Amino acid sequence: MSRALSRLMSALGLEAQDAEPALLEPAELARWYASLSPEERVAVSRELAPRVRAPRATRDPSTLPAVATGRLVFEQDGPQGPLPLHHLKVELWDRDPGAPDDFLGEGFTDGDGHFAIRYDPADAGIGDLPDLELCFFEPQHTFRKDGRVVEAWRRIGSQRGPDDHGGLHYDFGTLRLPYWEYDPATPLARLFVTEEGTPPTAYAPGRSLAMLKAVSPIELIKRQHLLQIRLGQTPSVARLQADYPESMTVRMEREAPGSSRGDAFFGERLLNGMFATVMDRDPEVPGDVCAFRLYFPWNAYEQDGIHCLPDVDVRLRLVDGRVLPVRIVLGLREPGATAPGSPVTRRTFTPEDGASWEAAKRIARMSATLDTELGNHLGQCHFNVEQYAIAAHRNLRRNPLRWLLMPHLREVVLINHSASGFLVGPNGYITRASALTERGIEARLQHLMGSYDWRGFAPAAPVCEGHRYAHAAQLFWRLLGEHVDAFFAEHGGAVEAEWREVRRFSDDLVAHSVPAFVCRYLRARVPGKDAPWFVRSERMDLDVKAAEPPPRAVSAVTHTDVPQPGELDALKQLCRYVIFFATFRHAWANNLQWEDAGEVLYACLGLRWGKGGVLVAEEDPEVAPAPDEATEMLWISWMLSKTNYGLILANEEDDVHPRLVELLRARAAEFAALGLDVRTISSRINI
Structure with missing residues (x-):
């Protein structure tokens, strides 16, 4: 609570009953109120309303004399025109400059974005005609220890209406909200953030x-x-x-x-x-x-x-x-x-x-490091999960699927927005420290994103007993299967009842994913052929994705507003896939950065051509990274590995379902035997 809000609540006698109210003159009260944020003003108004207004019997909204209507749509149109913002909470208020506002009524947008809020103009106060204002809210949630959901609402915007409105009907018209929009300047499914703007979310x-x-x-x-x-x-x-x-x-x-x-x-x-x-x-x-x-x-x-x-x-x-x-x-x-x-x-x-073999291994390590940063880490985890995060925030509100996915999708767009300038782009570290130009990086990322799909994914089998990563990945995948199955057993009926949101979620995913990419080598050797050497479990279905023209990389879950046979299982598979990459897979690639990229001469993003070529001893300063790039690399590797917040077991925001926490804790010893401390597995991508 801010100092201004605390002082004002005390002055109005809205804090604890045993607190001594502060004494403020009316002008000072108005000044303190004017200094509050919109959210803090709402808090004051909600607390004050029942104390200054006589209690009254609950009224049937249909009997209220006035109504405010309108429609909410996304800022950017779709192929068929405006896209409705469905199932957002809308509140109607009377603005009272310098004094607490008056709450008039609330409602929700329907499937097409329309809303109608009935209200009583008398609620604006005796002798006061309402100055209308709309406030828009998105849902948030936390879990109690027993798994019950506690819903809350976060204000995301507002729209001023007329002053001193004396009529019984007002139409706000079609209102465009710049809400979780796609960036039209990139082929990847990235969030649009203006140069002066900020993303529509914040770090914990x-x-x-x-x-x-x-x-x-x-x-x-x-x-x-x-x-x-x-x-x-x-x-x-x-x-x-x-x-x-x-x-x-x-x-x-x-x-x-x-x-x-x-x-x-x-x-x-x-x-x-x-x-x-x-x-x-x-x-x-x-x-x-x-x-x-x-x-x-x-x-x-x-x-x-x-x-x-x-x-x-x-x-x-x-x-x-x-x-x-x-x-x-x-x-x-x-x-x-x-x-x-x-x-x-x-x-x-x-x-x-x-010596030439040692130099070749060094080049191979450098190559694997760059491939990991662009592929396993940035592409497959960060940017891959972002496309699911945008589609989920745009579409999942009434559907309980939001409770399952949102804890693992929060904050990824924030860290990716930073990465767009910090790691890639014209001045990004990867651009400066590796051989790839900005266009080379963009092409590589588009090819990588064109190879990721949730359908049919399962972690590849271990190649030997000592393949600890693969053993741990399969163990975590089974754990997620238990978690997702239990969630759908509890909420599957409600998920199906709000299937229209699932369809829109799926439509956004497919429409904004890049075209599937299959390189010439694989096209010639895998689709339609017996290729036992090729591990298919973690790859998209090349028999489907190698078609011409290429389909979208991400497969659809559904094409209808009512689930068809097999589609609920498809949705469960998608959820399992998204949580896997937002948690375990990202934690494995990210948390080992300091171990595997904490020594410049062992592994780096790029070696330079020296006078003697590149197949030279490690100590050759002409081939090693430049000193400024070397210290940046060490700084980045440490920062990525050592920044730990938003962990599944810690559940700092209480938004992760307690079942997942307990499932992971129960298998701590099994993961420890594979070299993984479950306390280090993040619940989301925020670094």
């Missing part, structure tokens, strides 16, 4: 403190480095590294030199580090041999010609329970080449190549 208060606590220890380190660089006293990469807290690989090298650069550790991090991704079988090796392939096709994108980012083809084998690299093929451009599809020279490296 505790998140700012968590960020400050995480960043404070290293902020001065980075500032000191940048100042030294500007003064011409540039520290070496080794000096920069030593100033930051010790990362996992730095500690490993101190305790056992060479341990973090070995083949076994290389394979281990591809399985269980922040790089953890789908492991396809090697299509060139017989099926009875356990061999795998990772391929990063960077030559398809525009590059800056300064950094070296070759195509990387990594072949691995399962040997004595460990996944080991056995061959790395690099498709190297000529230094300075920038165009997509530039000519490349392919060079093959094996463990017998000594």
Whole structure:
């Protein structure tokens, strides 16, 4: 409560009954009231109304003499014209400048955005004609310990009407609200925020403190480095590294030199580090041999010609329970080449190549780091979840589906809005520190987003006993299945009763997702063919998505206002998918940033062309990241890993269903055996 609101409530005798009211003159009361925010004025008016107005019997709204009507629509039209803002709460008030406003009535927009609020003009006060004003509210919720929902309403806007309105009917007409609009300037489903504006939501208060606590220890380190660089006293990469807290690989090298650069550790991090991704079988090796392939096709994108980012083809084998690299093929451009599809020279490296093998592994680690940041992290989690968040906020209000999804969709658009300038864009860190240009990054992200779909998704099976990430992913997926099934068992009938909201949610998702993307290599080898080497469980259905013209990447849940057979199960699958990426998958990729990207010479986003090429020793300063980019990288990696707020078990805002909290807590020991502390799993993406 603000100081102004507290003082005014006390003066009006609206605080605790044993509190001594403050004595204020009428003019000072008006001044204090004028200083309040709209939300605080509403609070005062609600408290004051029953004390200054004589009690009266509840009246049938249909008997009230006056009515205010209108229609709410989104600011941006759809293909068929205005899009209705359905099921928003609308309140009608009498404005009283300098004094508490008078509440006149309330209602909800219908499925087409229309509303009608009946009211009594006498409620404006004796001798006062109402100065009409509409206020709009969206629903919020929290859960009690027993799982019961507590609903609340958050004001999102208002519209002034006429002063001293003496008639019995007023039509506000069609009102356009800029509410959770899509950005028309990008092919991705991104929230539209004007240059001077702010997103239609806010971080939870505790998140700012968590960020400050995480960043404070290293902020001065980075500032000191940048100042030294500007003064011409540039520290070496080794000096920069030593100033930051010790990362996992730095500690490993101190305790056992060479341990973090070995083949076994290389394979281990591809399985269980922040790089953890789908492991396809090697299509060139017989099926009875356990061999795998990772391929990063960077030559398809525009590059800056300064950094070296070759195509990387990594072949691995399962040997004595460990996944080991056995061959790395690099498709190297000529230094300075920038165009997509530039000519490349392919060079093959094996463990017998000594120093060149170590250099090739370093390039592969760099490639995996960039792919993780753009794919596993930014694309598959941040931007993928954002498209579900926008569609949900635009459409889910009466449907109890909101209680299941919204805790995991809050704040993602906020952190993504920051990432649009901080990480990507013309001056973003990834743009500056990697070989990809702004256009190259945009093309890569569009291709990635074109490959994500909820339909048919399930975490891939582990490739070996030591594949801890895959074991943990499958365990969490089963846990989410229990949670979602229990929710639908309790609320499935109400979900079906408000299926029109589900249809609009689905329509928005499909309409604003990018076209499905299937690269030429996969088109030639997977759709309609027997391809046992290709892991299908985490991928979209290529037999469907490889059609021409390409369909949208995101599949529809429904096309009707009434659920058809199988569609309720499809909706459950979508919910499970969204929560998985907003919680477990993002936490795994994000929380390991400091472990896997906390040493500049071990892993970075980009290596530069040096006089001796790029296949040189780690210590070559011409190839390593520039000092300013190096200190920024360490700062970012620490910040991402150490900012922890909005955790499932902590449930700081009480918006996560208690069932999910208990399901996760009950499996804490199983996850711990896989190296995952369940206390670190976030409930949403806010970092």
